[in-house]
Structure formats: structure tokens, C-alpha cells
Amino acid sequence: MDRKLNLNRAETFSFVNPWIRYFLFFFSFLFWVFSLLIVAIGVYAKVQKATDTVRDTFLIDPAIILIVVGVVMFFITFCGCIGALRENIRLLKTFSFSLTLVFLTQLAIAVLGFFYSEQTQDALGKFVKKAIVHYRDDLDLQNLMDYIQKEFKCCGWNNYTDWSWNLYFNCTHENPSTERCGVPYSCCTPVPGEAVINTMCGFGVQTQNYLEANKSIYPVGCADRAVMWIESHLLLVGSLALGLALPQIAGIVLSQMLISQIQDEITSVL
Numbered sequence: 001m002d003r004k005l006n007l008n009r010a011e012t013f014s015f016v017n018p019w020i021r022y023f024l025f026f027f028s029f030l031f032w033v034f035s036l037l038i039v040a041i042g043v044y045a046k047v048q049k050a051t052d053t054v055r056d057t058f059l060i061d062p063a064i065i066l067i068v069v070g071v072v073m074f075f076i077t078f079c080g081c082i083g084a085l086r087e088n089i090r091l092l093k094t095f096s097f098s099l100t101l102v103f104l105t106q107l108a109i110a111v112l113g114f115f116y117s118e119q120t121q122d123a124l125g126k127f128v129k130k131a132i133v134h135y136r137d138d139l140d141l142q143n144l145m146d147y148i149q150k151e152f153k154c155c156g157w158n159n160y161t162d163w164s165w166n167l168y169f170n171c172t173h174e175n176p177s178t179e180r181c182g183v184p185y186s187c188c189t190p191v192p193g194e195a196v197i198n199t200m201c202g203f204g205v206q207t208q209n210y211l212e213a214n215k216s217i218y219p220v221g222c223a224d225r226a227v228m229w230i231e232s233h234l235l236l237v238g239s240l241a242l243g244l245a246l247p248q249i250a251g252i253v254l255s256q257m258l259i260s261q262i263q264d265e266i267t268s269v270l
């Protein structure tokens with residue numbers, strides 16, 4: 001009788017909280033599926049891409065970055081998922097350790113980016129300069145620059161004269177291009193009620209001064225605009241950072257709790 005009661009107790013009582021266990025499982029599973037999606041997008045982008053201009057511009061192919069991030073995430077979340085399901089301490093420890101490593105790396109990058117904001121801006125400026133130089137060589141770069149300029153209502157990196165970096169828009173007299181001294185259409189301020197889009201609105205603006213250019217295009221460079229955008233969207237930037245950090249912290253805390261509960265369970269059985 002006594003033995004049976006003891007056995008029953010051992011069967012039903014557990015140090016492992018099922019809520020934590022299943023939450024960690026589903027949570028890891030969700031991000032595991034998400035990581036597969038990231039890898040798929042990266043592979044798709046890699047296969048689609050015929051030219052190497054984007055890679056040369058960003059030093060590393062963004063598709064490769066996606067694939068690497070996806071694969072790392074795949075292995076980490078896999079450890080969390082199976083570790084929680086099987087109550088496997090080794091997998092859970094691997095999960096917790098890798099997640100901590102990833103989190104600290106991101107924190108270090110964020111802190112360095114903040115304290116070396118001038119260098120960060122210089123590095124970004126170099127990327128944008130390359131994107132401007134290769135604007136007509138690669139459709140992705142063209143779309144990226146057009147998107148940035150339209151979205152942030154800016155033109156060039158320092159200002160609109162930066163478009164001289166590009167062969168087609170270069171403002172030297174010898175330049176035979178019809179777009180000489182111009183800027184792309186994405187620099188143009190939309191004219192309300194305009195029936196036919198004037199794609200030539202950016203032509204020749206590099207020869208104009210700020211006030212003249214201001215009439216047809218966004219005269220402010222994207223570097224200044226980016227700084228303004230961050231300053232006016234600090235709440236959004238903070239929320240995004242928190243949204244990135246919170247799941248990682250939750251994963252670390254939950255896996256540590258589960259590990260200690262499983263260890264309690266093991267010592268209680270022994």
C-alpha cells in the first residue's frame with residue numbers, strides 16, 4: 001500500500017513545470033520554422049541573382065548573410081525545441097549558451113554602433129556611395145536607392161550633388177550622357193494633381209543651388225535624413241531593439257529554469 005502510494009506520487013509529481021516546458025517548446029518551434037523561412041528566402045535570392053554587383057557593394061552578399069543567420073538560428077532553436085521536449089539537459093545548455101552568445105554579440109554591436117556613431121555613419125556612407133556608383137548596373141541596388149530616397153525624402157548621401165559619383169549623372173562637361181548633372185526620378189518631390197509623371201524633373205539639378213533644387217527635388221542628403229529619422233523615431237527604434245532582445249532573454253531565462261528543474265528532478269530520483 002505504502003509503496004503503491006509512493007509510486008503514484010513519483011508518477012504524478014514532477015519538479016518540471018509543464019507550462020515552462022511546453023512554452024519553451026512551442027516558442028523554439030515557432031522560431032525554428034521562421035529560421036527555415038529565412039534560409040529559403042536566402043537561397044531563393046542567391047539562385048535568382050545573376051550578377052555580383054550587390055555582393056561587391058556590400059562586401060558580403062546579403063543572401064549569404066540571410067542563409068548564415070537562418071542556419072545558426074535553425075540549430076539554436078532546434079536545440080531548444082528538442083531539449084524542452086525530451087528534457088535533455090545537454091541540448092538545453094547548448095541552447096542557453098548559444099542564445100547568450102548571440103545576445104551578447106548583438107549587444108556589443110549596438111553599443112559599439114552607438115559610441116562610434118560617426119564611424120558607423122562613415123561606413124554606411126561608403127555603402128551608399130557604392131550603391132550610387134552601381135545604380136544602373138544592378139536592379140536591386142537601383143530599387144534600394146529609389147526606396148531609400150522616396151521613403152526618407154532625401155537625395156544622395158551628403159546632398160544631391162553626390163549623384164556625380166555615377167557615370168550617367170556625373171556633372172563634368174565631357175560627360176556625353178543625356179542625364180549629365182541630373183539625379184534619378186526617386187529624388188523628385190511629388191507634384192500634387194500632376195496628371196503625367198515628369199520623369200525628367202531631376203535633369204540638370206546638380207547645377208542648381210539649394211533653393212532652386214528645392215523646387216523640384218528633395219535637396220537634403222540621406223545621411224542627415226537618417227539621423228533626423230532616428231531622432232524622431234526613438235520610441236520605434238527602442239521598441240524594435242526590445243522586440244529583438246526580449247525573445248532571446250526569455251529563451252535564456254526559461255531554458256535555465258527548465259535545466260535547474262530537470263536537475264532537481266534527477267537528484268530527487270537518485
Ligand SMILES: *[C@@H]1O[C@H](CO)[C@@H](O)[C@H](O)[C@H]1NC(C)=O
Pocket residue numbers: 158159160161209210
Ligand atoms: C553638397 O555636399 C558637398 C560635400 O559635402 C559640398 O561640398 C557641397 O557644397 C554641397 N552642395 C550643396 C548644394 O549643398
Ligand SMILES: *[C@@H]1O[C@H](CO)[C@@H](O)[C@H](O)[C@H]1NC(C)=O
Pocket residue numbers: 164165166170171172
Ligand atoms: C566625374 O567624372 C570625371 C571624369 O571621369 C571624374 O574625374 C570625376 O571624379 C567624376 N566626379 C565624381 C564626383 O566622381
